[in-house]
Amino acid sequence: MDSVFSNVARAPEDPILGVTVAYNNDPSPVKINLGVGAYRTEEGKPLVLDVVRKAEQLLVNDPSRVKEYIPIVGIADFNKLSAKLILGADSPAIKENRVATIQCLSGTGSLRVGAEFLKKHYHQGVIYIPKPTWGNHPKVFNLAGLSVEYFRYYDPATRGLDFKGLLEDLGAAPSGAIVLLHACAHNPTGVDPTSEQWEQIRQLMRSKSLLPFFDSAYQGFASGSLDTDAQSVRTFVADGGECLIAQSYAKNMGLYGERVGALSIVCKSADVASKVESQVKLVVRPMYSSPPIHGASIVATILKSSDMYNNWTIELKEMADRIKSMRQQLFEAIQARGTPGDWSHIIKQIGMFTFTGLNKEQVEFMTKEFHIYMTSDGRISMAGLSSKTVPHLADAMHAAVTRLG
Amino acid sequence: MASSMLSLGSTSLLPREINKDKLKLGTSGSNPFLKAKSFSRVTMTVAVKPSRFEGITMAPPDPILGVSEAFKADTNEMKLNLGVGAYRTEELQPYVLNVVKKAENLMLERGDNKEYLPIEGLAAFNKATAELLFGAGHPVIKEQRVATIQGLSGTGSLRLAAALIERYFPGAKVVISSPTWGNHKNIFNDAKVPWSEYRYYDPKTIGLDFEGMIADIKEAPEGSFILLHGCAHNPTGIDPTPEQWVKIADVIQEKNHIPFFDVAYQGFASGSLDEDAASVRLFAERGMEFFVAQSYSKNLGLYAERIGAINVVCSSADAATRVKSQLKRIARPMYSNPPVHGARIVANVVGDATMFSEWKAEMEMMAGRIKTVRQELYDSLVSKDKSGKDWSFILKQIGMFSFTGLNKTQSDNMTNKWHVYMTKDGRISLAGLSLAKCEYLADAIIDSYHNALLYWETPIEL
Numbered sequence: 053m054d055s056v057f058s059n060v061a062r063a064p065e066d067p068i069l070g071v072t073v074a075y076n077n078d079p080s081p082v083k084i085n086l087g088v089g090a091y092r093t094e095e096g097k098p099l100v101l102d103v104v105r106k107a108e109q110l111l112v113n114d115p116s117r118v119k120e121y122i123p124i125v126g127i128a129d130f131n132k133l134s135a136k137l138i139l140g141a142d143s144p145a146i147k148e149n150r151v152a153t154i155q156c157l158s159g160t161g162s163l164r165v166g167a168e169f170l171k172k173h174y175h176q177g178v179i180y181i182p183k184p185t186w187g188n189h190p191k192v193f194n195l196a197g198l199s200v201e202y203f204r205y206y207d208p209a210t211r212g213l214d215f216k217g218l219l220e221d222l223g224a225a226p227s228g229a230i231v232l233l234h235a236c237a238h239n240p241t242g243v244d245p246t247s248e249q250w251e252q253i254r255q256l257m258r259s260k261s262l263l264p265f266f267d268s269a270y271q272g273f274a275s276g277s278l279d280t281d282a283q284s285v286r287t288f289v290a291d292g293g294e295c296l297i298a299q300s301y302a303k304n305m306g307l308y309g310e311r312v313g314a315l316s317i318v319c320k321s322a323d324v325a326s327k328v329e330s331q332v333k334l335v336v337r338p339m340y341s342s343p344p345i346h347g348a349s350i351v352a353t354i355l356k357s358s359d360m361y362n363n364w365t366i367e368l369k370e371m372a373d374r375i376k377s378m379r380q381q382l383f384e385a386i387q388a389r390g391t392p393g394d395w396s397h398i399i400k401q402i403g404m405f406t407f408t409g410l411n412k413e414q415v416e417f418m419t420k421e422f423h424i425y426m427t428s429d430g431r432i433s434m435a436g437l438s439s440k441t442v443p444h445l446a447d448a449m450h451a452a453v454t455r456l457g
Numbered sequence: 458m459a460s461s462m463l464s465l466g467s468t469s470l471l472p473r474e475i476n477k478d479k480l481k482l483g484t485s486g487s488n489p490f491l492k493a494k495s496f497s498r499v500t501m502t503v504a505v506k507p508s509r510f511e512g513i514t515m516a517p518p519d520p521i522l523g524v525s526e527a528f529k530a531d532t533n534e535m536k537l538n539l540g541v542g543a544y545r546t547e548e549l550q551p552y553v554l555n556v557v558k559k560a561e562n563l564m565l566e567r568g569d570n571k572e573y574l575p576i577e578g579l580a581a582f583n584k585a586t587a588e589l590l591f592g593a594g595h596p597v598i599k600e601q602r603v604a605t606i607q608g609l610s611g612t613g614s615l616r617l618a619a620a621l622i623e624r625y626f627p628g629a630k631v632v633i634s635s636p637t638w639g640n641h642k643n644i645f646n647d648a649k650v651p652w653s654e655y656r657y658y659d660p661k662t663i664g665l666d667f668e669g670m671i672a673d674i675k676e677a678p679e680g681s682f683i684l685l686h687g688c689a690h691n692p693t694g695i696d697p698t699p700e701q702w703v704k705i706a707d708v709i710q711e712k713n714h715i716p717f718f719d720v721a722y723q724g725f726a727s728g729s730l731d732e733d734a735a736s737v738r739l740f741a742e743r744g745m746e747f748f749v750a751q752s753y754s755k756n757l758g759l760y761a762e763r764i765g766a767i768n769v770v771c772s773s774a775d776a777a778t779r780v781k782s783q784l785k786r787i788a789r790p791m792y793s794n795p796p797v798h799g800a801r802i803v804a805n806v807v808g809d810a811t812m813f814s815e816w817k818a819e820m821e822m823m824a825g826r827i828k829t830v831r832q833e834l835y836d837s838l839v840s841k842d843k844s845g846k847d848w849s850f851i852l853k854q855i856g857m858f859s860f861t862g863l864n865k866t867q868s869d870n871m872t873n874k875w876h877v878y879m880t881k882d883g884r885i886s887l888a889g890l891s892l893a894k895c896e897y898l899a900d901a902i903i904d905s906y907h908n909a910l911l912y913w914e915t916p917i918e919l
Binding site: 059192341 | 616
C-alpha cells in the first residue's frame with residue numbers, strides 16, 4: 053500500500069541528545085559522557101537534591117492535594133516566587149506589578165512561548181543570537197516564525213569574549229531588534245561578559261531600543277550565588293526598561309525531567325503587563341492548554357519555606373563548587389602533561405560547560421580512541437567529570453592535541 | 458515613576474534636548490530651583506519611552522474558564538457548576554484515583570531520579586499507551602507500524618500532529634465536527650493548518666446528523682484529515698453507532714482521507730477500555746494510516762500532569778520510524794522533552810497487574826456514577842415534565858458531557874434564575890452533577906426549556 057508518509061524523511065538524531073545515545077551504546081568501561089548538561093555527582097550518578105525529595109514527600113503525602121487543571125499561566129505562587137528569584141525581592145518592577153510571569157515547560161518552553169508572543173505582538177520579527185549559542189536556540193526561534201541573525205560572541209583566538217565584535221554587531225542591528233542574552237554561564241562557551249561589559253551592552257541596547265530576551269538556565273549554578281548570577285538581568289530591569297526572561301529550574305534544582313520554568317515579561321506599566329499576560333495565554337492554550345503541576349509545586353514548596361530555601365542554596369553551592377573543582381583539576385592535569393597551548397580558559401570560563409577549543413577531528417579522535425563523548429563543537433560538560441575520570445580526559449585531550457594539533 | 462525616570466538619564470538623546478528646553482524656560486525667571494524642576498519634567502517626558510507592547514489589547518477570557526469563575530463568585534446556596542470538564546464525586550469533590558496515589562507512593566519509595574526523558578518520552582509509557590489503544594499483540598504493534606510519542610496530554614498531542622500535517626501535507630485541510638471542543642480550532646489555527654467543518658449535531662433530534670456528516674466528509678477534497686472523537690463526543694455526548702462507524706470508515710477510505718482520532722475518554726465513556734477503543738480498532742482493521750491523540754486527564758484523573766500521546770499508524774515499520782523522527786523534530790524546539798511525572802504514573806499503573814485491575818475498577822466506578830446520574834436526571838425530567846417532550850437523548854448520549862438542546866437564552870435562564878452554570882451552547886457536564894441535585898436540575902431544565910423565551914425579552918440567539 054502506498055504510504056501517505058512516503059515523503060517523510062528520517063530526521064537525524066538531535067546532535068546534543070544524540071551524544072548520550074551513542075554513549076549508552078558503547079560497552080567500554082572507561083567511557084565518559086561529557087555531552088548533555090545534566091549534573092553528575094563525584095560518583096558519576098544523577099542527583100536528586102535532598103530538599104527536592106523532601107518537598108516531594110510533603111506533596112505526595114498531603115491528602116488535600118488534587119490533580120485538577122492548573123490555570124493556563126500556571127501556579128500563582130510559583131510565578132510570584134520565580135519572578136522574585138530572578139529579579140530580587142525588592143525589585144521595583146515587581147512592586148509596581150509590571151511583571152507578567154507565566155509558568156512554562158522549563159527553559160525551552162519559556163523561550164518558545166515568549167518567541168511566539170513576540171511574533172504575534174512585537175513589531176520587529178528578527179532576533180539576534182550569540183555565535184555560538186545552544187544548538188536548540190535557532191530552531192526555537194525559527195519555528196516561532198522569527199528570523200535569526202547572529203552577533204559575534206566567542207573569540208577562538210583568545211577563547212574568550214569578542215567584545216568589540218559584539219558591540220559592532222549589536223550596534224548595526226535594526227532599531228527594536230530582539231537580542232538573546234545568556235544571563236550567566238554562556239552555553240556552550242562558558243564565557244560571560246564582566247559587569248563593566250554588561251553595563252556597556254545595556255547602554256548600547258537601550259540607546260537602540262533593542263529588546264533583551266534573557267535565557268537564565270543556571271542561576272545559582274554558575275557562581276554558587278543566586279544573586280550574583282542574576283546581576284545581568286537585574287541591571288537591565290533597574291533602568292526601568294522592558295525585557296523578557298526565560299527561567300529554568302532544570303539545573304539549579306535538578307528538576308530536569310519535570311520541565312519547570314517560567315517566562316517573565318517586564319513591562320513599562322501594570323496595565324500593559326496585564327494585557328500581555330492575557331495574550332500569552334492565547335499562545336499557551338493551543339499548544340498544551342496548561343503546564344504540568346508536579347515540578348512547579350516542588351519549586352513553590354521550596355521557595356516558600358525559608359528553611360528549605362536555605363538548604364537549597366547550600367546544595368546549590370555544593371554543586372557549583374564541585375564543578376569549579378573539576379575545572380581546577382582538569383587544568384592542573386593538562387599542565388602536568390605539558391600539553392601545548394594556553395589552557396587557562398578552562399578555569400576562566402564559568403558554569404557547566406567548557407569550550408575546549410578542540411576541533412571536530414580532535415573530538416572524533418577522542419571519542420574513537422578514548423571513549424570520550426562530547427559535542428563536536430568541542431564543548432564538554434564539567435558536570436560529567438569526577439576526580440577519577442579527569443586523568444583519562446586529560447590523556448585524551450593531550451593525545452588529540454599532540455597527534456592532531 | 459520618579460525613581461525609574463532618574464535612572465533613564467543615561468541615554469545619549471538627552472543633552473541636546475535639555476539645552477533646547479532650557480532656552481525655552483527663560484521666562485520662568487532667575488529661580489534656579491524652578492528651572493531645575495521644569496528640567497526634571499522635561500527629562501521625564503523625553504526619557505520615558507512608551508512600552509513596546511503599548512498597542513496590545515486585553516484578550517477575551519477563555520469561555521469555559523469564565524464559567525467556573527462566575528460560579529465561584531455566586532453566593533447562592535443552590536448553585537451548581539456544570540461547566541467543569543473534570544470528574545467530581547457524588548459529594549462534588551475532585552477525585553484523585555487510589556491507584557494514582559499508590560503509584561506516586563511507589564515512585565517516592567523507589568527514589569526515581571529526575572533526568573531528562575528522551576524527546577519521545579518515557580519508553581515504558583509509550584509502549585503501554587499504544588497497547589491500551591490497539592490491544593497488546595495487535596498487528597499494528599507487532600509489525601511496529603505505530604509511531605508513538607509522549608505528548609502534553611490531548612492538546613499537546615494534537616498540536617504535534619497538527620505541526621506534522623502542516624509540514625508534510627501542505628495545503629491539506631482538517632475537517633472537524635460542528636460543533637467540536639472549542640480548542641480544536643485554536644490548535645489548527647496556531648499550527649497554520651486550514652480547517653473546515655462537517656455537519657454533526659442535529660438540534661432537531663438532539664442527535665447525530667448522520668446524512669450531513671457523510672455528505673460533508675464525501676465532499677471534502679481527497680486526502681483531507683477527518684477529525685473524529687473516538688468516543689464520548691465533546692461537547693454533545695453523541696456518538697455514532699457501530700453501524701454508523703462502519704459507514705464513516707467506508708467513505709473515508711473511498712476518498713483517501715486520513716482519519717485523525719481524538720481519544721480523550723478511553724474507558725471513561727462506557728467504563729470499558731476495549732469498548733471505547735472500538736472505533737479506532739475498526740479503522741486499524743481496515744489497514745488505514747491514521748493519527749490518534751490520547752489523553753490520560755480524565756480516565757486516570759491526571760488532568761494537571763499533562764500526560765498523553767500522539768500515535769501515527771503507518772503502512773510500514775520504516776514509515777513509522779521516519780514519522781517518529783519527525784515528530785521528535787517538532788517537539789524539541791517546543792519544549793525539548795516531555796514531563797516525567799505523569800508518564801511514570803501511567804507506566805506504573807499499567808505495568809502492574811494488580812494496579813491495572815484496580816484502575817479498571819475505579820474507571821468503571823466513575824463511568825458508572827455518570828450513567829447513574831444520567832438515569833436519575835432522565836427519570837426526574839420524565840416525572841416532572843408533563844409536556845410529553847422526549848428527554849431520552851439524555852440516556853442515549855455518553856460520557857462526561859450532554860448537549861441539552863437548550864439555546865443561549867435558555868442557558869442564560871439556567872444561570873440567571875437557577876444558578877446553574879453551564880456553557881452557552883447548552884452543554885452540561887454530568888461529571889459535576891450529583892444524584893442529590895438531579896431533581897433541582899430537572900426543574901431548572903424544564904423551566905428554561907418551556908419558559909425562558911417568555912421571561913427574557915432579549916432576542917433569541919440561536
